[in-house]
Amino acid sequence: MTETACHKKExxxxxxxxxxxxGKWKISIISTMCYYNHRRFSDILTNLNGISNKQLSKxxxxxxxxxxxxxxxxxxxxxxxxxxxxxxxxxxxxxxxDLAEWGIKHRQVIIAGE
Amino acid sequence: MTETACHKKExxxxxxxxxxxxGKWKISIISTMCYYNHRRFSDILTNLNGISNKQLSKxxxxxxxxxxxxxxxxxxxxxxxxxxxxxxxxxxxxxxxDLAEWGIKHRQVIIAGE
Numbered sequence: 001m002t003e004t005a006c007h008k009k010e011x012x013x014x015x016x017x018x019x020x021x022x023g024k025w026k027i028s029i030i031s032t033m034c035y036y037n038h039r040r041f042s043d044i045l046t047n048l049n050g051i052s053n054k055q056l057s058k059x060x061x062x063x064x065x066x067x068x069x070x071x072x073x074x075x076x077x078x079x080x081x082x083x084x085x086x087x088x089x090x091x092x093x094x095x096x097x098d099l100a101e102w103g104i105k106h107r108q109v110i111i112a113g114e
Numbered sequence: 115m116t117e118t119a120c121h122k123k124e125x126x127x128x129x130x131x132x133x134x135x136x137g138k139w140k141i142s143i144i145s146t147m148c149y150y151n152h153r154r155f156s157d158i159l160t161n162l163n164g165i166s167n168k169q170l171s172k173x174x175x176x177x178x179x180x181x182x183x184x185x186x187x188x189x190x191x192x193x194x195x196x197x198x199x200x201x202x203x204x205x206x207x208x209x210x211x212d213l214a215e216w217g218i219k220h221r222q223v224i225i226a227g228e
Contacts, residue, residue, distance in 0.1 A: 007149035011161055013217030014145045014210065020220060022136055031128045035121035047125055067223075088223065095212045096128065102209055103127030106134060109181075109202065 020066055021092075025051055025059050027099060030089060033069060034096045038084040068092070134180055135206075139165055139173050141213060144203060147183060148210045152198040182206070 021027050025048065032039050032047045039047070044056060051059075060083060063069045068089040072082045085092075135141050139162065146153050146161045153161070158170060165173075174197060177183045182203040186196045199206075 008161075009218065010149060010214040011142060011145050013214045013221065015142045015162070015217070016221055017213045017217035018138065018141050022138060024132065024136060027132050027136075028125060028129045031125050035124060047122075048129070067227075091219065092216065095209070095216055098209045098212055099131045100124040100127045102206065103129070103131035104123065105205065106130055107127065113181075 020068075023059075025055065026063060027096070029056070029059055029063065030068065030085065030092055031096050031100070033083060033085045033089070034093055038082050040080055040082055044083070063089075134182075137173075139169065140177060141210070143170070143173055143177065144182065144199065144206055145210050145214070147197060147199045147203070148207055152196050154194055154196055158197070177203075 021030070028048050029044060032044050036043070036047075041056065041060075044060075045051065045053070048056075060069065060071070064071055067086055069083050070086050070089075072084070074080045074082055135144070142162050143158060146158050150157070150161075155170065155174075158174075159165065159167070162170075174183065174185070178185055181200055183197050184200050184203075186198070188194045188196055
């Protein structure tokens with residue numbers, strides 16, 4: 001087995017992960033459900049600065065197609081829609097915590113370097 | 115403290131992380147250096163399917179600006195350039211392993227669902 005072949009599986013797997021979760025918003029959206037369990041559309045808009053209605057709808061639809069989140073229509077007045085992670089979506093929990101931890105350290109590094 | 119305020123720091127940190135590492139290629143590029151220690155430009159092109167010369171140059175420059183990788187010019191014939199992770203870049207190692215692990219499971223889920 002060549003050196004390149006050794007880790008090809010892992011490198012491809014990382015690329016697959018980023019295909020599903022990459023982009024500016026997906027991981028952030030998942031993290032809101034990870035931290036708060038369930039979220040309405042307007043909650044997510046509040047949690048994430050700068051995302052538009054249209055963008056959020058698009059991202060939620062893609063996450064639902066990838067079976068990472070579940071959309072539930074609630075019988076409220078007016079009707080509201082709630083999102084939560086599927087069991088599969090919850091498999092991202094460790095990753096979410098690692099990303100948060102790294103981001104917090106990264107901010108300290110940036111501030112220290114300014 | 116409101117419910118929203120509780121996890122605002124973590125959610126912002128995740129967004130920060132994705133700002134630095136998001137996009138189609140950055141994490142994959144970092145992972146090649148994480149798995150193989152040091153890489154030449156042409157090694158990375160071989161490791162990653164589909165990235166162009168121009169795109170790779172751009173991504174490497176941004177990773178260097180963010181102090182995650184180090185560029186070393188080697189006194190070879192012809193001169194070659196080698197990249198490796200900085201100490202700061204190595205702080206992503208756990209994250210890289212988590213991403214690979216999740217990607218491998220994700221592929222199994224996708225194959226099982228087909």
